[in-house]
Amino acid sequence: MTAISNHRFVPNDPPRLVATPPLLRAQGLVKHYGRITAVQDVSLEVYPGEVLGVVGESGSGKSSVLRLLNLEEPADAGTYTLELPGWQGQNLLRLERFQQREVQILHIGIVYQNPHLGLRMRYTSSGNVAERLLITGERRYSTLRAAARASLATSEFPLDRMDDPPRILSGGMQQRVQLARAIALRPRLLLLDEPTTGLDVSVQAMVLDTLKRLQRELHLAIVIVSHDLGVIRTLADRVIVMRHGRVVETGLTDQVLEDPQDAYTQQLVHAKL
Amino acid sequence: MSHSTLAALATPRADYSYAFLDAFARRELRRRTLKAIAIPGYQVPYASRELPIARGWGTGGLQVSLALVGPQSVVKVIDQGADDSVNAANLRRFITRMSGAATTTDALQATILQSRHRIPEEILREYQTLVLQVPDPEPLRAVQSDSSRAHQMHADADYGQMWLVLYEQLVRYRQYLQGASYPSLVNGRYVISPSPIPRWDTPKLHQAAHLTLLAAGREKRLYAVPPYTDVYPLEFTDVPFQVEDQRDWRCRHTGVQHKFMNELPLADGSAGYELSDSGYQQKITAGTAPGATYYDDQGNFYHDGYLKPPVRPE
Numbered sequence: 001m002t003a004i005s006n007h008r009f010v011p012n013d014p015p016r017l018v019a020t021p022p023l024l025r026a027q028g029l030v031k032h033y034g035r036i037t038a039v040q041d042v043s044l045e046v047y048p049g050e051v052l053g054v055v056g057e058s059g060s061g062k063s064s065v066l067r068l069l070n071l072e073e074p075a076d077a078g079t080y081t082l083e084l085p086g087w088q089g090q091n092l093l094r095l096e097r098f099q100q101r102e103v104q105i106l107h108i109g110i111v112y113q114n115p116h117l118g119l120r121m122r123y124t125s126s127g128n129v130a131e132r133l134l135i136t137g138e139r140r141y142s143t144l145r146a147a148a149r150a151s152l153a154t155s156e157f158p159l160d161r162m163d164d165p166p167r168i169l170s171g172g173m174q175q176r177v178q179l180a181r182a183i184a185l186r187p188r189l190l191l192l193d194e195p196t197t198g199l200d201v202s203v204q205a206m207v208l209d210t211l212k213r214l215q216r217e218l219h220l221a222i223v224i225v226s227h228d229l230g231v232i233r234t235l236a237d238r239v240i241v242m243r244h245g246r247v248v249e250t251g252l253t254d255q256v257l258e259d260p261q262d263a264y265t266q267q268l269v270h271a272k273l
Numbered sequence: 274m275s276h277s278t279l280a281a282l283a284t285p286r287a288d289y290s291y292a293f294l295d296a297f298a299r300r301e302l303r304r305r306t307l308k309a310i311a312i313p314g315y316q317v318p319y320a321s322r323e324l325p326i327a328r329g330w331g332t333g334g335l336q337v338s339l340a341l342v343g344p345q346s347v348v349k350v351i352d353q354g355a356d357d358s359v360n361a362a363n364l365r366r367f368i369t370r371m372s373g374a375a376t377t378t379d380a381l382q383a384t385i386l387q388s389r390h391r392i393p394e395e396i397l398r399e400y401q402t403l404v405l406q407v408p409d410p411e412p413l414r415a416v417q418s419d420s421s422r423a424h425q426m427h428a429d430a431d432y433g434q435m436w437l438v439l440y441e442q443l444v445r446y447r448q449y450l451q452g453a454s455y456p457s458l459v460n461g462r463y464v465i466s467p468s469p470i471p472r473w474d475t476p477k478l479h480q481a482a483h484l485t486l487l488a489a490g491r492e493k494r495l496y497a498v499p500p501y502t503d504v505y506p507l508e509f510t511d512v513p514f515q516v517e518d519q520r521d522w523r524c525r526h527t528g529v530q531h532k533f534m535n536e537l538p539l540a541d542g543s544a545g546y547e548l549s550d551s552g553y554q555q556k557i558t559a560g561t562a563p564g565a566t567y568y569d570d571q572g573n574f575y576h577d578g579y580l581k582p583p584v585r586p587e
Contacts, residue, residue: 097425097429098429101429101431120437123437123441124441124444124445126444127437127440127441127444130437130440131433131434131437131440134433134436134437134440135431135433139436139509139510140509140510140511141440141443141509141510141511141512141586142511142586142587144440144509145586145587163444163445
């Protein structure tokens with residue numbers, strides 16, 4: 001036998017993203033509010049360390065999808081699984097309320113467009129971050145202080161203001177506090193609901209920089225909802241386009257934004273450019 | 274031969290049922306009380322009845338006392354530590370008039386102690402029941418205004434926000450600020466608001482020999498700390514809970530120290546102090562030896578190691 005005959009044909013490694021199972025897998029999500037159908041048969045997958053952008057006009061169901069993914073509201077139909085130790089293969093939408101709460105607190109971080117939704121405005125910024133650890137049972141004050149300081153530093157928040165309430169902070173800083181709060185427990189999944197809308201362009205750029213760096217360093221899977229195609233282009237690896245509660249197009253960011261196939265996407269991209 | 278008439282055989286007519294409450298009300302209260310004892314710290318809703326005093330004046334405590342009292346009972350009623358304030362005197366008179374129970378100011382002789390704001394200084398015994406009047410039973414009220422949501426948080430043991438309030442106090446003032454009604458964890462499960470008793474009295478609930486019943490008449494909730502149950506005030510492990518610092522305060526009538534004091538402004542602008550527990554003060558003045566107290570004459574609490582030396586966080 002020669003060395004050459006030993007050499008069998010080995011297919012190219014499949015792309016790494018595909019080799020690992022997706023962290024998040026949602027299928028057939030449906031959500032009605034009374035007579036209004038907000039989400040109709042939406043399926044999506046997010047791989048570990050991947051950023052998925054969700055774009056669409058106002059009222060297209062983007063934020064509703066995010067609320068379902070954050071287990072904030074019950075879905076009317078669909079399955080939703082996260083590839084997390086202990087929770088593999090379980091439809092999170094069918095769990096008991098306290099189990100959902102456990103998944104939500106330990107494994108999902110969220111940043112809202114409106115900081116009033118995500119922060120306690122009257123409490124200190126460090127308290128807002130420390131609350132996440134308090135919920136999980138941390139009872140050492142010094143540990144809480146250190147963890148709050150570390151998380152705030154990671155989200156590039158000025159530490160001399162860590163004990164100011166978010167009420168008196170600027171919009172960009174409020175978003176950084178939300179971000180620090182979201183990553184305080186080192187979740188695997190980060191949900192961003194229009195995180196930079198309402199910030200001016202320069203602050204927006206800095207917040208986006210922080211997000212990118214965090215995503216790289218913590219190897220986060222991110223779902224980012226935005227109607228701002230610039231933000232999506234900067235952050236997202238893949239994009240799904242939504243309209244009237246349905247997914248109309250999906251693909252790699254460059255592919256969708258440069259060569260949109262669906263009529264609505266074409267309209268959206270050109271309206272922006 | 275005596276002539277027995279129907280009237281002589283029948284129970285004499287009375288204007289009110291025994292101890293004022295009708296049989297249904299008494300049964301309701303006793304059932305709810307049993308449930309409260311079975312689930313330490315859990316707030317049991319109950320059908321709060323109208324009483325001839327206004328809601329908010331101790332109707333919760335009064336209903337529980339009336340449901341427990343019997344002709345053999347000895348009742349003590351305390352208001353802000355005193356037996357002789359108008360509210361305490363009224364309640365005591367009402368209970369005894371309606372039940373024929375005896376009254377006392379001696380904390381150790383009473384079988385039922387109804388109290389507002391204080392737990393007596395002397396260590397209560399197993400045969401005693403302490404009934405605390407509660408204005409607001411919900412410890413989560415300050416952080417969650419929606420009571421059904423608060424109920425859910427109790428079910429989930431979701432007390433993170435209560436801890437957050439303590440965290441905030443430490444960040445801003447480097448000490449716990451809550452003065453009275455300090456939130457405490459009962460039996461490792463439910464957080465209660467232990468009536469507006471001072472922090473000084475909160476540790477007395479821990480592993481106590483007596484039964485404590487807490488009832489709110491207006492809010493229609495009652496809860497219990499059964500005998501020998503763990504009660505711990507919420508505290509961070511590295512910043513221990515502290516009772517009021519009254520080390521240098523000395524009672525101007527008895528010279529006693531290391532008991533809970535009332536501060537009195539004096540004519541010369543200085544402050545004088547007197548024992549808040551008037552029954553205890555009476556005993557000392559009368560020369561009767563008082564029973565063992567929760568805090569000894571050096572100010573040490575009777576459970577060793579329960580209260581820890583103060584720490585100022587950085």
